[in-house]
Amino acid sequence: MRMETPDEQLALAAAGGDRAAFAALVTRHYARIHGLGWRLTGSVADAQDLAQDICAALPAKLRHFRGEARFTTWLYRVVVNAAQDLRRRQMTRARAADGWGDWEVGRQADMAQSTAARLWLEGAMAKLPPDLQDTVALVLGEELTQAEAAAVLGISEGTIAWRMSEVKKRLRRIAAEEEAP
């Protein structure tokens, strides 16, 4: 029965004290949280920490869920905010060695899983500023529409379109640099 219950209904039930509804919600969306966490940070370890932190904070956050937005939109917003907080903490502590910010260190650690595609992805993402990384992770990684991504990030659709166009320009530049002798 739980598998068929809409997210929003489960979330409201969980916010109202239904423990089983909360467990069903976490089980249903854990992989999604982890996946977006990876797309936003570029690190499996960070994605795992992020997913666990979010799950532990979710009960308190759910108390504020009013069902005014789709649950997945609300959840994406929670994950993006958590990833931004993580980046900020890492930058503030001058630990530039984490996430996309220092993909070379991550590449050394993750050598076992570093395929050519992964290396290219890391290089490309590392050259994008955080706001473009967030947008790319949602639009290309999570396959959200521009309107959905705009709702998650709290910006206009026009800004999303502009950011994607900017990403395209930068990728072309990267490709040109790679092809240059």
Add this chain to the structure above:
Amino acid sequence: MIRPDDDLEPLARALRQAPPPPPGALALALDQALAAYDALPPVQPVPPVPPQRPSRLSRLWQALQRPGGMAGAALVAGLAVVAIGPALRDPPPGPAPLSAPPTATALPDTALPQAAPPVQALRKAAPMAPDATPEAAADMAQDLAEAQSLAPWQALARALDADTAPEPGPEPGPVNAADLALAQIIPPPTATVLLPSPFAATPVFALAPPGLAPALPPAATGQTGWTLHPQATGQPDPRPMARFAGAAAGVALALQAEGFPLPEALAFAEATARPEDAANLALLRRWAATQGK
């Protein structure tokens, strides 16, 4: 779903190959989440909201929907036109007075028009004395400005905002002169920057170009947003400075990302940081020292 074009396709393909969570991660996260869930205090039932009386506008609309409602409204409108029509016509030709008659100066003060917008604003600027005369309100606003070393427009804006602006969370600390001075030198940003606060109780902080202040309704974010450059005045709003003193490092970084010169962003962070941010500031300075090398 957006179909990526050729330029974006490799990035999209790579991003969609997210590694699955490691085995046991879900069980561990679920355990922690349920423990947190159980630790929360039980949900308090929300008292029912009493039904609100319909507004005047909705009552008028309902009245117009009734049989004969529109005809009645038309009759009332017609009568009103007949009654006030003569007063709306041009005055009869004749010599118009070019200036106020000298007897006007002899009228008592209460007969003088007092609805000029600046006077009303000054009245609001001195909310502690709502019955004060305009002159007294102006004096009090001036006193307020001098006492707090603020320019009069700043004191006025502050008092006006205190009357009308929503106040999320605890009251921000007093705005000091250093915050204001720094607020003045921050140029309007070219694009909107939203900063989620690292503190749960503090609001979203937005840097936005004048006229493009983002809408941050509580329903959308769960928090109320502040804008540094409010749409109405185009003047910097000093309150976020005080509000975000604890997040000075994050603000400084964001300003820097916005193209604001790093030295000024650092100066802002240093001026607004609380004592407990000393460690963060030290790290921020160390990070800043590595920039531009």
